[in-house]
Amino acid sequence: MEAFIKQKACELGFTACGIAKAGPVEEAERQRYLKWIEEQRHGEMGYLERNIEKRFDPTLLVPGCKSLIVCALNYFPPQTIKESHLRIAYYAYGKDYHKVLKDKLYQLAQAIEERKKESSTSSSPQPSAMKPRALVDSAPILERYWAQKAGLGWIGRNRQLIIPGAGSFFFLGILAVGDELKADNPCPNRCGTCHACLDACPTGALKEVFDARKCISYLTIEQKTPISSGFLPLIKPRIYGCDSCQTSCPWNRFAQATDEKAFFPSDKLLQMTDAEWEALSEEQYAALFAESAVERAGYNKLKDNIQATKAEK
Numbered sequence: 001m002e003a004f005i006k007q008k009a010c011e012l013g014f015t016a017c018g019i020a021k022a023g024p025v026e027e028a029e030r031q032r033y034l035k036w037i038e039e040q041r042h043g044e045m046g047y048l049e050r051n052i053e054k055r056f057d058p059t060l061l062v063p064g065c066k067s068l069i070v071c072a073l074n075y076f077p078p079q080t081i082k083e084s085h086l087r088i089a090y091y092a093y094g095k096d097y098h099k100v101l102k103d104k105l106y107q108l109a110q111a112i113e114e115r116k117k118e119s120s121t122s123s124s125p126q127p128s129a130m131k132p133r134a135l136v137d138s139a140p141i142l143e144r145y146w147a148q149k150a151g152l153g154w155i156g157r158n159r160q161l162i163i164p165g166a167g168s169f170f171f172l173g174i175l176a177v178g179d180e181l182k183a184d185n186p187c188p189n190r191c192g193t194c195h196a197c198l199d200a201c202p203t204g205a206l207k208e209v210f211d212a213r214k215c216i217s218y219l220t221i222e223q224k225t226p227i228s229s230g231f232l233p234l235i236k237p238r239i240y241g242c243d244s245c246q247t248s249c250p251w252n253r254f255a256q257a258t259d260e261k262a263f264f265p266s267d268k269l270l271q272m273t274d275a276e277w278e279a280l281s282e283e284q285y286a287a288l289f290a291e292s293a294v295e296r297a298g299y300n301k302l303k304d305n306i307q308a309t310k311a312e313k
C-alpha cells in the first residue's frame, strides 16, 4: 500500500510523498514552539496561539487518524518577474494553491480507498471508519515538522522545508488517514556550515531564532498595522512576500519549473512596470489577482506595500 500511495502521488504531480505516524510532536518541538510564541515572535498572527494542543497532536485535530501522508507540490515558476521590477513572491504568481492541493489530496484519498476495496478479502482487517482529511495550510498542524518526519526533506536555517535534489519551492499538503501505514525515516538536516540564507535576509529575521516580526513576508502580507519606519527602506523591490532566503539557498539550484499550469504567472503580471504598480486601480487589482493568494492581503495592503518601496535608504 505504501508503494502504491507514493506511485499515485507521483502520478498526481507531487514531487515528493512520505508517510509519518500520527501522534504528539516531540517535546523539543513543543518547547521550541511555545517559547517562540511566548517571545511574541509570531507578531499579529494570533491564530498561531490558538488550538495549541491540536497543533501539537494531529490525532486531536483529526480524531481516529493513524498516519499522515505528506506531499509536496512544486510551484517554481517557469518565468519570473524581472529583477529590476517590483515583484511578488513566486508562490503567489498563479492561482491560490489551497484548492489545487486539496483536490489532488482527495484524489489520492479516493485512489487509496479503491485500492483497499480491490485488495480486501474476508480475512482483511476491518476498514478504517475515518474519512481521510486533507490539511492544507488552513488547519493547525506543523506541516514542515511532519514533512521532515515523513522523510521528504529537512527544515533549513531559512525555516523552509528543503527537499534534497529539488529545493524548497514547494507547497505542502497532508492527508490524514485512519490506516496504520509503515512510516518513512526522517530526513537528516544537510545545511552543514552554510549560512547563505542568513546573509541574504535583508532584515536579519533569521538571526538565531526566526522572528516573523522582522520578516518581509510577514510585514507585506500578514501585518495589519503599518510597517514601522525602520523596515521601510528594506522592502524594495518586494511588494508581496519575499523569496530572498530561498533564492540564495544552494539547494535551489536544483529547482525545476513546475508543470502545474495553475501556478504559472500571467503575461500581464510578468510585464507590470513600476509605474503600472503605482497606478494600480482596485479593478485592475481584481483582474490581475482573480483566484490568487494575493487576495489574502487585499488591495489597500498591496498599495501600502507599493508605497513602502519608495522609502529612502
Ligand code: SF4
Residues within 6 Å of the ligand: 158, 200, 201, 202, 203, 204, 205, 206, 214, 215, 216, 217, 241, 242, 243, 244, 245, 246
Ligand atoms: S522571507 Fe525574506 S525577510 Fe523573511 S526571512 Fe526570508 S529573506 Fe528574510
Ligand code: SF4
Residues within 6 Å of the ligand: 156, 157, 158, 159, 162, 190, 191, 192, 194, 195, 196, 197, 198, 248, 249, 250, 251
Ligand atoms: S541557504 Fe544554506 S543554511 Fe540556509 S537553508 Fe539553504 S542550505 Fe541551509
